[in-house]
Amino acid sequence: MAEAQSANGHGGGGGFELDPLHQFEIHAIVPIQVGDLNLSYTNSSLWMTIAVILITALMTLPTRGRALIPGRIQSIAEVLYETTANMLRESAGREGRAYFPFIFSLFSFLLVGNLQGLIPGSFTFTSHIVVTFSLAIVVFLGTTAIGFIKHGPHFLKFFMPEGAPIWSAPLLVFIELISYLSRPVSLALRLFANMLVGHALLKTIAGFVFVLGIAGIVPLAATVAITALEFLVAVLQAYVFAILSCIYLNDALHMH
Amino acid sequence: MPQFNPEWFASQIFWLVVTFVVLYLLMSRIALPRVSQIIEDRQNKVEDDLAKAEKLRTEAQEVYQAYEKALQEARADAQKVLRETGDEIAAEQAKRNEAFTKELDQKTREAEDRIQAAKTEALDSLQSVAGEVAQSATAKLIGANIGKDRAEKAVKQAMGGES
Known part of the structure; x- marks a missing residue:
């Protein structure tokens, strides 16, 4: 459907002129202007809202009866809960428990956001670096603040590995600092790039299906295979983002 | 790029x-x-149920053990009663046996005494009968009444000589 739209939108006249990036375009649904800021409710905002509604529905509707023996949907909610809880416990220990609601919200938001992107015609809000970077910077600033609150100035020792000779301090601190500061960038870029490339590739290859006529069966098969792969990537990248957040949290709570 | x-x-x-x-x-x-x-x-429910099951199992074990013990005791009791009864019967038997033997002995003795008395009596009456026979025989043969006392004395002498 999205292919057809983009083909219609851009392929005026002769031949198909496919734009695999068209799917990432944002357009306002409810224009809102606050001073100089454009805070319009967009298609991106719409899919974020849908994600929140889906997650809330999944977590609250089947659990209303508080059944001891879960139904199918309640099982899914519980599996999601247990998976996230285990992820946090294994990487950040018991002290990480306090941040479970945040990690759970983060993981479920990214997971549903990524998976929504596989619905034809939908919008993938996680394919925008502004979104992924905002989440990454929250994790980065949050864990840094937790580190300083928990360890005070001792948290600075984090940048100087124990037992290293003192003369190597300038170099080591520099390297550690760079590696620490690159965390949010790598976190944001990894998710953004995976979503962008996957979806763009899918769109590009799908475009050939129309162009090649009967031979289009080859890119069609490839599209099916890549779609399957994209499901894996969607889950995996949400998981990677969440588990790295847990590991950073562990660093802040327990240092090295 | 829109991004x-x-x-x-x-x-x-x-x-x-x-x-x-x-x-x-x-x-x-x-x-x-x-x-x-x-x-x-x-x-909690699962743990509760497990604990309950464990408790019931222990209880069952205890009941079984108590049953086993009671059975053993009952068996021992029965054995004891059996033995005691056997002993009692044996004692009673011995007692009765003894009493019977005693009674038998006494009866034998009484019988022997009676026989002896009868024998003596018989002998006595035999003497007197023999005396009378001798007296009347003498009277018939020689026509002389020798008197009862003499006849008896003579019979006694004759028998005494033999015996």
Whole structure:
């Protein structure tokens, strides 16, 4: 459907002129202007809202009866809960428990956001670096603040590995600092790039299906295979983002 | 690339914050405590049931042991009663046997005494009969009445000589 739209939108006249990036375009649904800021409710905002509604529905509707023996949907909610809880416990220990609601919200938001992107015609809000970077910077600033609150100035020792000779301090601190500061960038870029490339590739290859006529069966098969792969990537990248957040949290709570 | 169009940065960040905060509040206030409660309740229920099962098992074991013990005691009791009864019967038998032997002995002795008395009596009457016979025989043969006392004396002498 999205292919057809983009083909219609851009392929005026002769031949198909496919734009695999068209799917990432944002357009306002409810224009809102606050001073100089454009805070319009967009298609991106719409899919974020849908994600929140889906997650809330999944977590609250089947659990209303508080059944001891879960139904199918309640099982899914519980599996999601247990998976996230285990992820946090294994990487950040018991002290990480306090941040479970945040990690759970983060993981479920990214997971549903990524998976929504596989619905034809939908919008993938996680394919925008502004979104992924905002989440990454929250994790980065949050864990840094937790580190300083928990360890005070001792948290600075984090940048100087124990037992290293003192003369190597300038170099080591520099390297550690760079590696620490690159965390949010790598976190944001990894998710953004995976979503962008996957979806763009899918769109590009799908475009050939129309162009090649009967031979289009080859890119069609490839599209099916890549779609399957994209499901894996969607889950995996949400998981990677969440588990790295847990590991950073562990660093802040327990240092090295 | 649409991703680097700054026109929509503010809107995306704003709505991300709004939706994420709403999600966080819904999860932390409602959804997660509820799921956690359900899982905890289930765990408690399972643990309770396991503990109950363990308790029942121990109880059953105890009952079985008590039963086994009671059975053993009953068996021992029966054995004892059997032995005692056997002993009693044996004692009674011996007692009765003894009493009977004694009675038998006495009766034998009494009988012997009676026989002896009868024998003596018979002998006595035999003497007197023999005396009378001798007296009347003498009277018939020689026509002389020798008197009862003499006849008896003569018979006694004759018998005494023999015996």
